[in-house]
Amino acid sequence: MKNKVLFFLIVLYAVSGMYALSPENEYDYLYTDLMNFYTYGYKKTFDERIMKSNGKINFAQGSLTVTGNKTDIAIQGNGFFKVLDSEGNDYYTRCGNILWNTDFKLVIKCADTIYYLPAEPLPAAFTSIEIKNDGYIVCEYFESEKIKNKKTIGRIILYDISNNDVEYYDGYVIKAKTKLTENTQSAIHNKCLELSNVRLDDILIRMLFLIEKMDDSLIKGKKTKKFLIEKLLDIDYRKSILRETFSADGQMPLLHVSAMQDYLSCLKRDYE
Known part of the structure; x- marks a missing residue:
């Protein structure tokens, strides 16, 4: 039954219209989507309306997970x-796991790059920090040995972004090529993180179809990649390796991240 459903979906994707991209370019975009499955706030390029990637950002909402972390x-x-x-x-992101560095500046770590929030550094004697649902960043600190005080050190403001505004997007941050308009309609939820909006089955089935369309000069190890995708699509495997379970601090268990990333790295188009 599973094979019949898979065959039906591949046929559906095959008749879903002409390519917006070449098969190899679309495959590369889908591979990037796949590798960012665990990136908080990541926006995929796969478009459910046309059942493929056209290389544009799909801004659909990702699921929220409660972490309890005040930042x-x-x-x-x-x-x-x-x-x-x-x-x-200036850059723009939805990756909301905010930390502070040794200089008491609020930062987000995106792969190997550190980005800073436009806020004052934390007081050296701070005792707590919280980002409110209205975006204000409030900390408590000792003004003297016995006197505790509160201070607002900044505010997170949301900005609207469309594909026409994007100079580039690396999965973590967007570089805008135009001046952005403030968004006053959307909501900030504290003590939560947004998961990526990637749906694995959609991406994998489309990649499987694209593999069939590419010859060996465009993609290496076709048989191996087909085997790996079919393995990932297996329900039992997804239940054991790809389940979306989180620890108390909201982080994906390291074992699952490692297993997923090692497995998917073999699906890179030029990987043998």
Whole structure:
């Protein structure tokens, strides 16, 4: 029964219209979607309306997971919040697991790059910090040995972004090529994180169809990649390896992340 359903879906994808991209370029976009399955706030390129990727960002909402961490935020609705690189350039993200560095500056770590929130550094004697649902960042600190005080050190503001605004997107942050408009309609939820909006089955089935369309000069190890995708689509395997379970702090268990990333790295188009 499973094989019949899989065959039906492949046929459906095959007749879903002409390519917006070449098969190899679309495969590469889908591979990026797949590798960002665990990236908080990631927006895929797969479009359910046409059942394939056209290389544009799909801004559909991802599911929210409660973490309880006072510096975690998730966005419900449209909008990205601003962060800065080390040179002060503006970027925009929905990756809401906010930390602080040794200089008491609020940061998000995106792969190997650190981005800074446009906020004051935390007082050295701070005792707690919380990001409110209205975006205000409030900390408590000792003003003296016995006097505790509260201070607002910044506010997270949401901005609307469309594909026409995007200069590039690396899965974590967007570099905008135009001036953005503030979004006042969407909501910030504290103590939560937004999961990626990637649906594995959609991506994998489309990749399986694309593999059939590419010859060996465009994709290496076709038989192996087909085997791996079929393995990932197996229900029992997904239940044991790809289940969306989280620890108390909202982080995906490291074992599952490692298993997933190692497995998927073999699906890169030029990987033998």
